Amino acid sequence: MGATIKAVTTREGTKPFAFSEAALAECRSIIARYPAERSKSALIPILHIAQSENDGWLSVNAMDAVAQVLGLKHIEVYEVASFYSMFNLHPVGTYHLEVCQTSPCMIRGSEKIVGHLSKKLGIQPGETTKDGMFTLKTVECLGSCGSAPMLQCGAKYYEDLTPEKVDAMLDAMRAENKRQTYTDR
Amino acid sequence: MGRKLLFEHITKPGIQGLEGYRANGGYRSVEKALKTMSPEAVVEEVKKSGLRGRGGAGFPTGMKWSFLAKPPGVPRHIVCNADESEPGTFKDRYLMERIPHLLVEGMITSGFALGAESGYIYIRGEYFYVHRILERAIAEAYAAGWLGKNILGSGFDFDLHMHIGAGAYICGEETALLESLEGKRGNPRIKPPFPAVKGLYDRPTVVNNVETIAAVVPIVNDGGEEYAKIGVGKSTGTKLISAGGNIKRPGVYEIELGITCDEFLNSDEYCGGIEGRALKAVVPGGSSVPIIPGELFLKTAAGETRLMTYESLSDGGFATGSMLGSGGFYAYNDAQCIVRSTWNHARFYHHESCGQCSPCREGTGWMEKLLHRIENGHGHMEDIDLLWDIQRRIEGNTICPLGDAAAWPVASAIRHFRDEFEYHVKYPTKVKDPDHFAKEPFKRELKASYA
Structure with a gap:
């Protein structure tokens, strides 16, 4: 949130991230909910999927993969991920x-x-x-x-x-x- | 027993599914509106009903709808605000969880009235399991032809989609919600332009609370005039109140607007009275509304019986009244410490400030720090005046109402319970124990400042 600034984790030491096929299919169905050219609307729902596929947190690699899926600049994803309190930018327990x-x-x-x-x-x-x-x-x-x-x-x-x-x-x-x-x- | 319009069938078996919902008269409003009414006639019924926004502001829904711009060739949207995040409020969750088709039906009927091309239900991220329930309900509605192209052969096309948030109180503010729905940070927009002119994707958009949209269903079914027969004055119809705190029967209650506050708090049909000890204070409409001493909740400063209506709860202004707000009601018994609760509120608003406006971003942080200091026995008398000064500088000086919402709980706590703040400064060792008033309830040394 604005009042509590969370630093985006560095790439170092994070494992690579790739969406599963099932997750990609779900991403596509989410993108279809919004008008063409407005696919950025799908960002938050897709960040949730990425987080679940990445052991409950968003590494830089995971966020970059989301940017790729939606054709967004990396910063557009980071600035959103760091705003909402349900997105964890550091690893969490099981x-x-x-x-x-x-x-x-x-x-x-x-x-x-x-x-x-x-x-x-x-x-x-x-x-x-x-x-x-x-x-x-x-x-x-x-x-x-x-x-x-x-x-x-x-x-x-x-x-x-x-x-x-x-x-x-x-x-x-x-x-x-x-x-x-x-x-x- | 008061009349139930939204919860009439909520305990019926199978009401969560389309079949059970239909068996209890579900989707009648869609049939009636699409087959026998014009969109304008539906808007007219909503105007006649006197329905006011159930999310907290209480703005007349029919009027909000009539502001919707209709430039030719530009699609319009209806967005349901299911971001329910106001502390003390959990009525929308209950409704969506138990009777999801009521919201879907309300969205279709409202979408028809507004000539909307599509609708989105923006639900807070924490309610992910409720999001699944609504997704299922929407899929059922599509399969049965209640959504999609040419609904009931009327020529009306309407698509409805779910959208999940990710944890941000501010996204309950309608323009922040629209930013979030566009895939951005939830920073409220400067108004004007209002969403009715430039909303989602810069298109004309109406944003309404879950309960408001659900209320459109009985209004269309029975007529606006019938709805307006319930209630007192400009507070018409029924209202969902989520009741919590130190009461015997926490839960969500549908009340007829106009019942007395005493009946709501003390009757066994609703809250069932205070648990164990004496009533100390009440927050009647969600954490943002002023906290008032128990006696001022039950009776106005003039000694009149207080009613559960928009007008009666705000009788006396902020000096001696509060607000109906979102219907997030919670009561405090005399074991509770108002300073601790105010610190808790301040921490909440500091955490939830989006950071756009300096008075809110900085002020909420200072209020949290000062209240933490007072509560933990390190405060000075000047801190109380400083708190008052800070909240004055936030209120009215921010883009969105979060600033006001952060200021009011602090202002009202000092206004009504200043002696309790002073006690914390005077007896720092006594307040070190977090349960200080549980063992020995606070006794007022001063007359309440409103007298």
């Missing part, structure tokens, strides 16, 4: 836990949930566990105020959280060990 911390959640105890997660995982918000399993993040209102406190992991909402529910969720995640992304169906 499970990216985004706890809502805005006032309606705070009133219903989100700070205690963040504290509990922090203690259980041994990390602070913004950090990833050493095994790369969990990233903890505090985020702003996710539109689930009636079932607060809550967190989002990929496309899933975990609502009406208690420390016990959080423990059960973490155990289930450790057992499954499968990345959850926003574009999961």
Whole structure:
């Protein structure tokens, strides 16, 4: 977001990125939703696909591939990717836990949930566990105020959280060990 | 029980799918409009209904529609604002998740009224799973001939598409939404020109909230006059209120505009009262509207019963009133700290400022820092006046209303709860514990400043 400037990661050390065939087909169907010559409109939906195909974050290589698909200048992609808070410009854990911390959640105890997660995982918000399993993040209102406190992991909402529910969720995640992304169906 | 227009069938089995939706009278408004009405007649019904924008601003929808420019040969668009990001608001999510075809139907009928070539539903990125539900509903509607070419043999063509966002409160502002829909950063545009003249792709565009578009369905089905019979004065029809905070029954409620605030907060049909402790404060319409003490929510400063209407909730102006806003209602019990909540709000607006205008970009950051300092027991008395000064310099000095939205919660918290801010400065050791008021509720040492 404007107020929090995120640096675009350098190319060094990042692995190459290429869309899968299925993803390219989905990109084409998304582009078809907009008038010809207006394919730039597809940028955000396609960045989501690239992020999901790149372990939950957008490397420079992934963003460059998006630019190529849409025929855009690289900077047009970077400036958008760095604006929206759901695009991660740094690697994230297999499970990216985004706890809502805005006032309606705070009133219903989100700070205690963040504290509990922090203690259980041994990390602070913004950090990833050493095994790369969990990233903890505090985020702003996710539109689930009636079932607060809550967190989002990929496309899933975990609502009406208690420390016990959080423990059960973490155990289930450790057992499954499968990345959850926003574009999961 | 109040009348339900949008949620009448929401608990019916299979209502999520086209078949179940049709079985409960779905898509009647499309049939009626396309077969028996002219586009102008639909706009006229919406005008008669008195429907006002349900996203927060409350602008009359019929009037907004009549501003749409119609230059020959230029395609027009209708865009649904499903970016619902106002803290405390989750009504649109509930509607789209439970009864997605209602929104699809509303888009077709509204698109017909406006002569739109196509429509887009811009949904916030976090609601990805709801986006999938709507994608399915749209596919079903295409397959059944409710969308596409020559709908119902009427000659009206209409395409409807989903568009996903990626996490930005600012994209709920209509011009920022259009920028985002064009694949850019969500920086609001300078108005005029308004979207009705130059909107999406510089074409005439109407942007309406999910609930507004859904309300077009009962308005066309039953007639604008019938809709306008519900409510009080210029607040007609029903409104979805998402209720949260320290209440017994959080959830989304469809209310008839005009019920009393007391009934909404305390009756078992709605919020069911405050959980455990005493009512302290209320944010009636999403985090941007002024926070008011509980007693001012229930009764106006003049002692009149406050109603859930646009007018009654803003009775007394910002001195003693608030706003209906988006219907994002949340209540605080006396264990809550207003300073902590205000700091939380300020952090939200700082995070969500797009950074275009200096007063908002810089001011929201300063407000967050000052409130953090006061809340954590490092504040000075001058900080309270400085906060007041900063919010004054933001309000009205920015391209879009995010600046105002950031200023109002801070201004209202100081206006009504200044003694609580002073307490934080006077007793820094007591407020070090984040739960300071949970153990010992704050007792007012001063009379409320509105008196």
